Amino acid sequence: MSILDFIGQKEVIGRFIDQFRSGMASHAYVLSGPPGIGKKTLARKMAQTLLCLEGPDSAPCGRCRGCRSFEAGLNTNFFQIVPETRSVLIDQVRVILDDITVRPAKGRKVYLIQEADRMTPQAQNCLLKTLEDPPPYAVIIMTAGNFESLLITIRSRVVHFRLSRYSDEEIRMILEKHGKASPEGDPAVVYSEGIPARALALSGNKDFVKTRELVLSYLFDDEKDMADLELNQYLSANREALADCLDILESAWRDAMLILCGKTGSLINSDKSDKLMEYAKKNSIQGLIEKIEELNGVRSQLRRHINHQLAVDLVTLALHK
Ligand SMILES: [Zn+2]
CATH class of the missing domain: 1.20.272 (Zinc Finger, Delta Prime; domain 3)
Structure with a gap:
């Protein structure tokens, strides 16, 4: 499934695809929203799109080496940083800074920092140097529960996408995609408050x-x-x-x-x-x-x-x- 088949978040995806296809993709994005809204899932779809080696109009094509290696979890131009402790530490961010200066053989390099709002101020300041002057082939995507927790100097250098809650109809489509039937008045839908992970946990x-x-x-x-x-x-x-x-x-x-x-x-x-x-x-x-x-x-x-x-x-x- 590519970003174009993603259920919900149509406005965010539309803005991203428009920028990407017109050659105006940003070097840094932050996806924010409550836990379970799908920040990481959408961030990975964006990464796959950016790493496709076909022209922007057909990305993600699903056929090229970039797409196939991404789906297999083997794309060497994709890097993920996950908090190892309560915080994302400066040493984890330094791994990006060391790697980002090495130009890829083809296409882009994409870095995903999960729960970036848990970066220590030192880690954020360290990342800031790269955001001020990023190499043209690099894109950093961050997810954050709370966008406002990031330093203002970071916030001013990224494109911010705030993910919105899903409609009942979209939640139902997501449940069905996961093989879960969703009858009328399904408590999983009404109590999900528009958050897919919650609906999936409640279903059945x-x-x-x-x-x-x-x-x-x-x-x-x-x-x-x-x-x-x-x-x-x-x-x-x-x-x-x-x-x-x-x-x-x-x-x-x-x-x-x-x-x-x-x-x-x-x-x-x-x-x-x-x-x-x-x-x-x-x-x-x-x-x-x-x-x-x-x-x-x-x-x-x-x-x-x-x-x-x-x-x-x-x-x-x-x-x-
Ligand atoms: Zn492709």
């Missing part, structure tokens, strides 16, 4: 379906005390389920807010709309906002590694209010 995930049924039936149940212990124990025993529970609750509370605003056309949990209507009537917009804020508080505490059981207790407590 029976644990997620179970967590959702449990959390929503608990939420809609007026006699919570009986089910309290069951939910608490389930979340205590399942680390994954707690993160899913937070997403499910947030989706339900957002749906309830939409109902109170009279907008029922785009509910995430549309299969539970009757129960949601009833639930929404018992709540106020302000109350729902406060609940979502409490959830976000638990999320940020989880990122700071609070005790799992304590987080479970906080979530069940928030549910009671």
